[in-house]
Amino acid sequence: MINILALEDSPPLQSFLKTLLAASGYQVSVSAKGLDGFALLSEQQFDLVLLDLGLQDMDGQDWLLELRQWSQLPVLVLSARDGEVEKVTALDNGANDYLTKPFSANELLARIRVLLRTNTQTSAALSCGSISIDPHKHLVMVAQQEVKLTKKEYAILLLMLQNKDKVLTHNAILSQVWGEQYINRPEYIRVHMAQLRQKLEANPASPKHLLTEPAVGYRLVD
Structure with missing residues (x-):
């Protein structure tokens, strides 16, 4: 229903x-x-x-x-x-x-x-490797297991899945997830990206999907 x-x-x-x-x-x-x-x-x-x-x-x-x-x-x-x-x-x-x-x-x-x-x-699910989001159900899965994300973590992951294989600058992520007033505050993203890697990557210290583009931003790849 x-x-x-x-x-x-x-x-x-x-x-x-x-x-x-x-x-x-x-x-x-x-x-x-x-x-x-x-x-x-x-x-x-x-x-x-x-x-x-x-x-x-x-x-x-x-x-x-x-x-x-x-x-x-x-x-x-x-x-x-x-x-x-x-x-x-x-x-x-x-x-x-x-x-x-x-x-x-x-x-x-x-x-x-x-x-x-x-x-x-x-509302079709978006995926990258073993990571997927169902935007309609607000559900995140990794290797068929549900993963709980915070609101900001979910917003970052959804944005990156919508722009898979594309480099997203720090300011692009900040403006979309936090708002224009947070531009030039990349430290906000670093903390949440570290948390996302802990939850989504098999080896957070050597991520396969959530990649850093030094001094620029991040990229999500299969």
Whole structure:
């Protein structure tokens, strides 16, 4: 069954989403708080997030930025904020789609179907040697064994798998994983790369896949 996480602070809309999604054959979890949403994501596998920008404990834009540090789970923003700048910001922050309140049940369900269909088509596992990531399930495997990574470790590995055989500079990794404000701080990467090698390489002291390009950055190879 498709599992949807709805982060919405309005009780009437929470009730509407629960009823509509359940009647449409979806399983749904609802929360009014962003931190509770992250807790649910750590405990369950979800296929889609419906995100209100006005959560009780944090702004939805900030929640979205945090999610995109470690997950590419599809996000459909549902918000009363109908300004162009707000929409563009949400999309730039990683939202897949934006639906302005009020909206019809049929339009919401259609947008959900499109995102789920697109995600199914693009969520194939990425691999390098014995290392693989299933972005849809947020699952990392090494030689058929699951490996637990931190959010930053996962984000680095996903970025490198998406750019396999390509040299990624320190600043390219920093800007994608940490943000532009961390450019020229390669020590952040070194610590996490050492941890990744411990978890992913058969011989971390002589890595086969996660290679260093001296003074430049890193490269992932088969």
